[in-house]
Amino acid sequence: MVTISDIAAALGVTPSTVSRALSGSPRVKEETRLAVEQMAAEMGYERNVVASNLRKGKSDIVGIIVPRIHRNFFSNVIGGAESILEAAGYCVLICQTHERLEAEVKALRTLRNNQVAGVLISHAIGARDGKHILEALGSHIPLVQFDRVFSDLPGAKVVSNNFEGAYAATRHLAEQGYRHIGTLAGYMNSEAYAARLEGWRQALRDCGLPEGEVYADTIVRETGFEAGLKAIDAGCDALYSAGDFSALGAVEAARSRGLRIPEDFGIVGTANETFTSLMTPSMSSLALNPFEMGRQAAQAFLEGADGVRVVPMELKVRASSSRNNSENQIPNNPCLK
Amino acid sequence: MVTISDIAAALGVTPSTVSRALSGSPRVKEETRLAVEQMAAEMGYERNVVASNLRKGKSDIVGIIVPRIHRNFFSNVIGGAESILEAAGYCVLICQTHERLEAEVKALRTLRNNQVAGVLISHAIGARDGKHILEALGSHIPLVQFDRVFSDLPGAKVVSNNFEGAYAATRHLAEQGYRHIGTLAGYMNSEAYAARLEGWRQALRDCGLPEGEVYADTIVRETGFEAGLKAIDAGCDALYSAGDFSALGAVEAARSRGLRIPEDFGIVGTANETFTSLMTPSMSSLALNPFEMGRQAAQAFLEGADGVRVVPMELKVRASSSRNNSENQIPNNPCLK
DNA sequence: AAAGCGCATGCAAACGTTTGTATTATTAAA
DNA sequence: TTTAATAATACAAACGTTTGCATGCGCTTT
Numbered sequence: 001m002v003t004i005s006d007i008a009a010a011l012g013v014t015p016s017t018v019s020r021a022l023s024g025s026p027r028v029k030e031e032t033r034l035a036v037e038q039m040a041a042e043m044g045y046e047r048n049v050v051a052s053n054l055r056k057g058k059s060d061i062v063g064i065i066v067p068r069i070h071r072n073f074f075s076n077v078i079g080g081a082e083s084i085l086e087a088a089g090y091c092v093l094i095c096q097t098h099e100r101l102e103a104e105v106k107a108l109r110t111l112r113n114n115q116v117a118g119v120l121i122s123h124a125i126g127a128r129d130g131k132h133i134l135e136a137l138g139s140h141i142p143l144v145q146f147d148r149v150f151s152d153l154p155g156a157k158v159v160s161n162n163f164e165g166a167y168a169a170t171r172h173l174a175e176q177g178y179r180h181i182g183t184l185a186g187y188m189n190s191e192a193y194a195a196r197l198e199g200w201r202q203a204l205r206d207c208g209l210p211e212g213e214v215y216a217d218t219i220v221r222e223t224g225f226e227a228g229l230k231a232i233d234a235g236c237d238a239l240y241s242a243g244d245f246s247a248l249g250a251v252e253a254a255r256s257r258g259l260r261i262p263e264d265f266g267i268v269g270t271a272n273e274t275f276t277s278l279m280t281p282s283m284s285s286l287a288l289n290p291f292e293m294g295r296q297a298a299q300a301f302l303e304g305a306d307g308v309r310v311v312p313m314e315l316k317v318r319a320s321s322s323r324n325n326s327e328n329q330i331p332n333n334p335c336l337k
Numbered sequence: 338m339v340t341i342s343d344i345a346a347a348l349g350v351t352p353s354t355v356s357r358a359l360s361g362s363p364r365v366k367e368e369t370r371l372a373v374e375q376m377a378a379e380m381g382y383e384r385n386v387v388a389s390n391l392r393k394g395k396s397d398i399v400g401i402i403v404p405r406i407h408r409n410f411f412s413n414v415i416g417g418a419e420s421i422l423e424a425a426g427y428c429v430l431i432c433q434t435h436e437r438l439e440a441e442v443k444a445l446r447t448l449r450n451n452q453v454a455g456v457l458i459s460h461a462i463g464a465r466d467g468k469h470i471l472e473a474l475g476s477h478i479p480l481v482q483f484d485r486v487f488s489d490l491p492g493a494k495v496v497s498n499n500f501e502g503a504y505a506a507t508r509h510l511a512e513q514g515y516r517h518i519g520t521l522a523g524y525m526n527s528e529a530y531a532a533r534l535e536g537w538r539q540a541l542r543d544c545g546l547p548e549g550e551v552y553a554d555t556i557v558r559e560t561g562f563e564a565g566l567k568a569i570d571a572g573c574d575a576l577y578s579a580g581d582f583s584a585l586g587a588v589e590a591a592r593s594r595g596l597r598i599p600e601d602f603g604i605v606g607t608a609n610e611t612f613t614s615l616m617t618p619s620m621s622s623l624a625l626n627p628f629e630m631g632r633q634a635a636q637a638f639l640e641g642a643d644g645v646r647v648v649p650m651e652l653k654v655r656a657s658s659s660r661n662n663s664e665n666q667i668p669n670n671p672c673l674k
Numbered sequence: 675a676a677a678g679c680g681c682a683t684g685c686a687a688a689c690g691t692t693t694g695t696a697t698t699a700t701t702a703a704a
Numbered sequence: 705t706t707t708a709a710t711a712a713t714a715c716a717a718a719c720g721t722t723t724g725c726a727t728g729c730g731c732t733t734t
Contacts, residue, residue: 049450051690070412094431113386280617388720
């Protein structure tokens with residue numbers, strides 16, 4: 001491997017001059033810089049980033065910690081963050097926690113030990129608060145949280161307008177003539193899920209509908225199925241689900257009870273997973289905007305800005321909630337596109 | 338940050354002894370090791386891996402380069418590799434190429450500059466051969482290729498039994514009584530797709546069916562739709578598709594021509610994407626075993642072994658190819674479970 | 675008792691870069 | 705022409721770890 005010393009020797013200058021020339025310091029003559037650059041190219045020099053990182057005390061790596069990369073949402077966040085970070089000369093190191101707190105702590109340790117320039121994180125369900133996070137990461141590495149955030153942690157946060165989104169979804173169900181709208185809620189230690197629950201609740205109130213059933217901690221297909229059965233037996237004719245997989249379970253529950261969708265039973269999920277548009281009937285879903293959230297998180301890191309950024313959600317109306325009862329339409333639903 | 342020198346000073350020994358103690362060298366007394374470990378824990382020491390990497394000339398990072406992380410296949414490969422590598426004390430750095438050769442080359446450069454311990458890669462469609470790869474990565478970093486491999490590159494390779502899998506899928510269609518079976522093939526510069534094409538061809542021969550239509554370079558939904566229309570117009574009553582998304586497109590094409598699935602038109606995709614089991618009718622698919630491929634790739638890296646490892650595929654028979662024409666069943670199809 | 679050996683540790687040089695300070699060459703001002 | 709100021713480069717010390725070689729000590733062997 002060719003080093004700056006090799007280049008320096010070849011040109012009869014010192015390594016420091018070469019270093020400065022290559023990093024664009026104004027302390028070298030233009031002529032020298034050109035000579036250095038040409039020689040570097042000629043000799044096939046590439047900067048040893050490990051040495052550089054050691055000396056500078058930080059690297060050009062940004063860590064991204066997510067529960068699972070194969071979730072559409074997270075892989076798109078990563079894509080969005082990557083698009084910004086790559087352009088800014090960073091490379092990204094991706095860690096999965098599989099929803100386990102220990103894995104999250106371990107990932108933070110690993111990133112700290114690698115002296116990453118910053119960390120973008122969406123917490124594992126297993127994480128209850130921000131204490132461990134700060135302890136594991138230390139306080140001098142910039143931290144940006146997205147989607148699943150802890151308000152007690154410092155640094156920037158990027159979230160969806162979960163309240164407004166769930167409100168719009170629920171209101172849409174009401175417009176379609178459903179009158180007994182329950183919800184498949186997520187984990188209540190997550191602010192995002194809590195906000196969706198409140199949005200659902202508020203929409204019911206505003207539409208003059210009775211309080212609906214809440215089925216908490218239903219995130220996956222299986223629990224969605226079970227909760228779906230319970231909801232149907234309790235008399236629900238529609239569900240707003242805070243997740244798509246649980247919504248899918250509920251669809252199967254409705255089918256197993258012989259209900260037609262959307263005629264007898266309506267459903268709106270959340271996250272706009274790929275399968276929602278491919279299944280039959282296609283499923284309405286409250287889409288997050290993960291790519292934009294990733295972009296915003298990366299921007300927040302680059303700018304070193306604190307504060308909360310809100311990325312709007314968008315309701316994708318599909319077959320599972322489209323009864324077309326136009327007489328029930330509530331005009332001017334602001335969130336409905 | 339506390340360093341080994343701090344620990345050494347606190348104990349009245351030298352940094353070298355501390356270093357040896359912490360890395361489990363047999364050259365320190367058991368007693369000393371204990372004292373060092375206790376002091377390290379007490380002072381909250383954590384090894385500076387950047388410095389360590391610089392000195393050792395390599396890191397504990399393994400790079401994984403894939404076209405897109407959100408593809409089910411790749412995210413599962415990553416999961417499999419992670420499960421092995423993490424246990425072995427490595428952490429993984431994931432890079433996406435978005436199917437672009439330049440991005441692949443850039444990722445390899447980045448990994449090399451970070452002195453990763455090894456690279457696991459599945460090539461971008463844009464990559465034509467292994468020349469650029471070796472040039473960008475250098476020759477002293479172990480390289481393991483999976484799924485999309487170039488035989489002209491050194492190092493281990495992990496592939497599916499594409500020929501046998503496609504053979505089984507096609508034969509299954511023949512068993513179900515389909516008589517005019519075309520194929521939606523992938524890109525022919527990929528050995529995996531080429532092998533699937535041959536498996537399809539061989540199955541037709543062995544089943545005494547006429548040569549079928551080949552629609553190459555159809556990988557995505559749109560091209561699958563167009564090729565599907567052509568296939569139907571050409572008289573096909575079934576398709577083996579080398580991808581699931583193109584198979585989905587073909588399903589939509591059949592629908593648009595008023596054909597019933599599976600009664601009038603049969604289809605088997607490849608990859609077993611999530612949506613295949615969720616759509617209606619559910620789609621048969623030739624499942625890859627990505628998690629196992631990831632495990633094998635990681636193992637190959639750890640063992641430093643060259644050679645090719647073959648991971649078997651599994652045909653998932655679902656509604657899109659199930660006419661239940663039992664009189665046409667070919668007994669003892671070895672690949673059919 | 676001297677020589678030989680093995681064990682535990684110390685010493686010091688690396689790994690390749692960055693950067694504060696010192697030095698020299700160049701130009702401008704007096 | 706001398707002096708001051710500035711530009712360009714050189715010098716050298718870091719960053720924290722690892723590791724070959726040297727050292728010293730206590731023990732066995734002849």
